[in-house]
Amino acid sequence: MLVLVGAPLAAQNGGGAASRLAGRVPPAALPAIDSLIAAAVAESLPSEPLVQKALEGSAKGVPTDRLVNGVRRSLLQLREARVLVGRVMPDQQAPEAHVAAVSAALARGLAPAIVERLLTVAPNEPPGPVLHAAADLVAHRFNPDSAADLLVEAHNKGLHGMRLLDVAVAADHELQRAGGRTHADALARVRALLPNVPTAEVPPAVTRRRTKGS
Amino acid sequence: MMAMSPIDPGLQEALDGVRDPGTLPMDLREAYARLMGAANLLQTLPAVSVAARVMADIHDLKPERIRPGPRLMRWLARPRAVTLRLRPAWTLALAAGLAAILLISTQSTRSPIPGPHQGVAQFVGRFPGARSVEVVGSFNDWSRGSLHLRDENHDGIWHGAAVLPAGPHEYMFVVDGERWVPDPLAGRYVDDGFGAGGENSLLIVRPAQASLDDDATLR
């Protein structure tokens, strides 16, 4: 059965968040978490990552002090992300989606210098795919600078958005091949394929019959 | 933590096999013997064998169990990059059939069609003996009860699919209502930030209908 999972209610402000957290977050943690979310709102940072982190920790039964620290850590990552985005886009307010995407990349362990370099390539495009592609490559032990080089080249050859994730997958596949391929070899082979790296197809999972909901 | 002192280069050469250990001073010969003795102790072979299990899994790879329709065959036949990394053998036979399951179920039930900024996420996990397996994550506000997996064959392999917004989603499996488990097939993991080494699985859902902007290259 294919399930439609409705998108969670968007938290537009601290009040919206409060209604989602009530009854889910332990009462002892609520004041501190509310304060952190209010700080994010006041600083024009996206609050949804903090709401998600609070809901996650509550669902997992994380003790109150670690729950609050987890939300606080998310706020600190958002602040760091905004600084990085601000360096690349100094003439405008950092878009919340950019800040959230950069924060997610930092959470995956991508170094700030690599993040900043990749943001610079196409500052007006959604940065999520290229940052996740870089994080995938680094997680597979590719050299971060070499990984960034490959993604920059792929972008320059016309691969944007989700296609950059395909570049990371292709590099990993090259690494898995027999014959003693080093990481450098794998990147070189993918570079030679550009822009024709294999595409990850989505399954043809739907019919033409329209429905109004699940 | 103990301090390591550098090993004499002559000892390193002997251990690398480029120098006769008999030419080492006595104290280095003792160190040589100790390290080589340790290595010999580690050469004990395990008493187990995985041969029967591997051959059984290989037999399960034979294609006669599933007969995909023509549309699924075209999808399966296309070269593509798979976001999952190494997959256990038990998922291999399932993978070919999973999209078929989706096709069949969407033809027979009123299932939603992904919109322009949505995609289909597939979840599969091996939990023999489990009574229930559900997926909990950022896409359902980490709430229980909205995405249950099914084990129709009662073989311990639980699967399900959902239409989700395109983009990244963190999630975990909850087994039997109480055990939180990262998805071993996710391929991407992120520290959950709660300080106990916990990890969430990370899924990046692709739009079901790729935007023309995604790829400026014609194949």
Place this chain on the structure above:
Amino acid sequence: MVNDGAPSDVEVVARVLGGDGEAFGILIRRYEPGLLRFATRMLGNPDAAADAVAESLVRAYRHLAQCRDPARLRSWLYRITGNRCRSHLARRRTNDISLSEAPPLADASDSWAALERGEQVALVERALNALPAEKREAFVLKHVEGMSYEEMAAVTGARIPTLKMRVHRAREALLAALEELV
């Protein structure tokens, strides 16, 4: 690595790719002892090692046509298994093996010679488990699996100078650990 009269890896691979899937059993019997030993040393857990090796062998079967040089099959199988072990370790969050998984210690006040062999193995395993994964892997491939640095490069994807450095550091750490334990 062929005994007299036994088919070579090249011959067996050709048979499997020609449709004789049962012939893959020859390769399993030939390589699983070393792969299991390698994986056990990497993961510190025989059950996890068995899972990793089984998954690796099935993957090798599925992708056998991609083994460009069947004469280097051994390196290829170790490479797949090493990757699988690294995936397992990455999911554990830390590359170190927790001491709760390490075998129980003998009384460290006993002299080495007085210990039973099993106790000696346990002490050495504990010292090995304390190494970071990369150094543990390098030491095991070099001194337990008996590989040359060239073959280790094929298995790990690392450059030979890097591997030599890892092996050298692993030796230093192990010697120090063994001197502490006994």
